[in-house]
Amino acid sequence: MTAPPDQTVATLANGPGSTESTRLGLTAPLRLDCGVEFSDFPVAYQTYGALNADKSNAVLICHALSGDQYVGDTHPDTGKPGWWSLMVGPGKLLDSNRYFIICVNILGGCMGTIGPKEINSDTGKPWGLDFPVITVADMVRAQALLLDHLEIEQLFCVIGGSMGGMQVLEWAALYPERVRTAVPIAAAPYHSAQNIAFHEVGRQAIMADPDWRGGNYLSEGTNPNRGLAIARMVAHITYLSEPALHNKFGRRLQDRDAVTFGFDADFQVESYLRHQGSTFVDRFDANSYLYITRAMDYFDLAERYGGVLAEAFLGCETRFCVISFTSDWLYPTSESRRIVHALNAAAANVSFAEIESDKGHDAFLLEEPEFWSVLSGFLNGAREHFGLDFGNGD
Amino acid sequence: MDALHQRTNLRGDLQIVADMVQPGGRLLDVGCGDGALLDHLIHEKGVDGRGIELSMQGVNACVSHGLSVIQGDADTDLNDYPDGAFDYVVLSQTLQATRAPRDVLGNMLRIGRRAIVSFPNFGHWRVRVSLMFGGRMPVTNALPHHWFDSPNIHSCTIKDFIQLCAELGIVIERSVALNHRGARRRIRSNVAFTNLAGEQAVFLLTRETVSS
Numbered sequence: 026m027t028a029p030p031d032q033t034v035a036t037l038a039n040g041p042g043s044t045e046s047t048r049l050g051l052t053a054p055l056r057l058d059c060g061v062e063f064s065d066f067p068v069a070y071q072t073y074g075a076l077n078a079d080k081s082n083a084v085l086i087c088h089a090l091s092g093d094q095y096v097g098d099t100h101p102d103t104g105k106p107g108w109w110s111l112m113v114g115p116g117k118l119l120d121s122n123r124y125f126i127i128c129v130n131i132l133g134g135c136m137g138t139i140g141p142k143e144i145n146s147d148t149g150k151p152w153g154l155d156f157p158v159i160t161v162a163d164m165v166r167a168q169a170l171l172l173d174h175l176e177i178e179q180l181f182c183v184i185g186g187s188m189g190g191m192q193v194l195e196w197a198a199l200y201p202e203r204v205r206t207a208v209p210i211a212a213a214p215y216h217s218a219q220n221i222a223f224h225e226v227g228r229q230a231i232m233a234d235p236d237w238r239g240g241n242y243l244s245e246g247t248n249p250n251r252g253l254a255i256a257r258m259v260a261h262i263t264y265l266s267e268p269a270l271h272n273k274f275g276r277r278l279q280d281r282d283a284v285t286f287g288f289d290a291d292f293q294v295e296s297y298l299r300h301q302g303s304t305f306v307d308r309f310d311a312n313s314y315l316y317i318t319r320a321m322d323y324f325d326l327a328e329r330y331g332g333v334l335a336e337a338f339l340g341c342e343t344r345f346c347v348i349s350f351t352s353d354w355l356y357p358t359s360e361s362r363r364i365v366h367a368l369n370a371a372a373a374n375v376s377f378a379e380i381e382s383d384k385g386h387d388a389f390l391l392e393e394p395e396f397w398s399v400l401s402g403f404l405n406g407a408r409e410h411f412g413l414d415f416g417n418g419d
Numbered sequence: 420m421d422a423l424h425q426r427t428n429l430r431g432d433l434q435i436v437a438d439m440v441q442p443g444g445r446l447l448d449v450g451c452g453d454g455a456l457l458d459h460l461i462h463e464k465g466v467d468g469r470g471i472e473l474s475m476q477g478v479n480a481c482v483s484h485g486l487s488v489i490q491g492d493a494d495t496d497l498n499d500y501p502d503g504a505f506d507y508v509v510l511s512q513t514l515q516a517t518r519a520p521r522d523v524l525g526n527m528l529r530i531g532r533r534a535i536v537s538f539p540n541f542g543h544w545r546v547r548v549s550l551m552f553g554g555r556m557p558v559t560n561a562l563p564h565h566w567f568d569s570p571n572i573h574s575c576t577i578k579d580f581i582q583l584c585a586e587l588g589i590v591i592e593r594s595v596a597l598n599h600r601g602a603r604r605r606i607r608s609n610v611a612f613t614n615l616a617g618e619q620a621v622f623l624l625t626r627e628t629v630s631s
Contacts, residue, residue, distance in 0.1 A: 344487065346482065347489075365489050365491070366496070366499045367499075369489070369496070369499040369500050370499045370500065370501060371501075372500065372501055372504040374467075374469065374487050375469075375487065375489055376481075376482045376486070376487045376488055376489060377478070377482075377488075377489035377490050377491075378475075378478050378479050378482050378490060379475055379478075379490055380479070381475065395479055398479070398483045399479050399482045399483050401483070402482055402483030402484050402485050403482055403483075403485065405485050406482075406484070406485020406486065406487075407485070409485060410485075
């Protein structure tokens with residue numbers, strides 16, 4: 026965690042993206058769903074490419090639970106490629122030669138935007154559990170404030186997978202006039218009981234770690250690494266699929282010829298999960314994990330509209346492209362279909378494709394040619410429909 | 420989008436469907452396949468076109484070509500749409516493959532001011548000859564499947580379809596039969612003859628309460 030809360034505007038010298046930070050809520054506060062108001066708060070983001078003259082080429086990428094604003098660039102903490110570097114950059118599908126791409130660290134995140142890790146100016150200490158519980162809608166309202174700050178009235182596209190897809194749906198519901206196209210990928214209109222259950226296991230693991238210190242670990246100089254790592258291990262299983270685990274690991278043993286009759290990581294899959302857990306704690310804040318999973322649990326888009334999801338999209342002129350993956354059991358196709366049915370009931374313009382993949386929920390992050398071809402075709406069709414020409418991008 | 424489909428060379432029955440659509444307006448193509456008709460209507464007739472397609476390959480091909488198409492099923496997914504959402508709802512070569520064609524037809528005219536339906540005519544002379552003299556389930560150009568692998572679970576004749584429209588209070592505005600060479604003939608000029616000579620039929624339908 027290197028980004029200080031008052032990070033000044035800086036540009037990574039060796040990346041195509043520009044790393045930025047600003048303070049929002051200066052003229053009017055951001056009022057959260059829980060009633061708390063944020064004034065003068067930091068928001069960190071990255072941009073790729075340039076805004077065109079009529080400001081019609083802006084694309085907002087919404088990141089998922091464990092993502093951040095480093096969507097295309099090498100991550101400053103891990104040194105690994107950005108989480109969607111396959112998709113974002115010059116000449117890529119989300120082409121920075123063609124689009125002005127924005128990716129914002131979400132509210133409650135831990136990469137520079139206000140969250141439980143940041144300093145509460147009232148106390149001079151990290152927020153910790155004093156941080157208010159936030160919602161997906163709050164994240165979107167904060168992003169809208171950033172667009173105001175960037176003087177961008179309308180987005181060509183809002184796109185994201187998983188929790189990013191939930192934000193996409195909130196964007197279309199809260200600010201339909203600001204969204205020309207919306208692409209919720211591997212998403213759902215609400216968090217299911219099963220999803221909440223898995224999140225609860227993760228949160229309990231964190232809070233059961235003695236180093237969590239009732240949420241005050243930053244002030245007390247500890248870190249609930251074991252708890253956060255277990256939370257990540259559980260969650261990681263839900264992002265994969267049985268075929269994906271089988272193909273990758275099967276029952277193969279890790280650097281040994283026989284089981285050891287002990288509780289060391291005999292199996293490759295154990296070793297892999299332990300690695301996922303231990304690397305996660307180096308870049309993610311445990312309290313952030315609690316707050317963001319809670320925001321996802323609270324997500325139920327239809328709730329504001331009397332339980333009728335279609336009401337969220339009435340009169341919406343946004344063009345939607347809903348995408349799901351066959352082996353995703355965390356956000357299964359049936360959930361995407363619920364979104365599509367609601368959009369149909371609102372007579373909205375929607376495309377919906379289910380992509381054959383054995384990669385599970387994580388398929389949206391990976392190279393899936395059919396997914397890319399569908400997305401590319403949708404964006405091309407939308408550009409043609411709106412009569413937009415951002416150049417050939419080559 | 421250019422030259423993805425041969426827009427000028429639509430299949431014969433699709434061309435008749437296309438000719439029945441007035442420019443502009445909103446159109447839903449149910450069972451849109453690879454999107455050839457939808458693409459044609461969007462670009463040649465300027466319609467706001469949407470599609471529903473059962474096969475994943477068909478849907479992905481359509482969306483990849485910039486068409487607004489969802490993966491879905493005529494039997495279940497028409498229920499979602501609000502009344503009068505479309506000017507036209509098209510069902511080409513699909514009615515006979517639905518589980519409940521009567522409900523599908525009713526739904527089409529609930530969500531659309533007009534419906535255009537095309538289907539292979541089971542009263543065609545080749546079908547009758549095949550059954551009568553061959554004693555076998557017919558396999559023809561318009562009905563190319565064997566009985567055991569046919570998706571066509573609710574085949575009907577032109578007369579059957581006209582009868583169903585009457586029962587449902589549906590007004591037939593136009594009706595065209597195509598013979599096996601693709602020649603067109605108005606069905607109402609001679610129902611008995613077109614029911615024998617027509618290999619395929621295309622109907623433009625509306626609700627009785629709607630005035631044109």
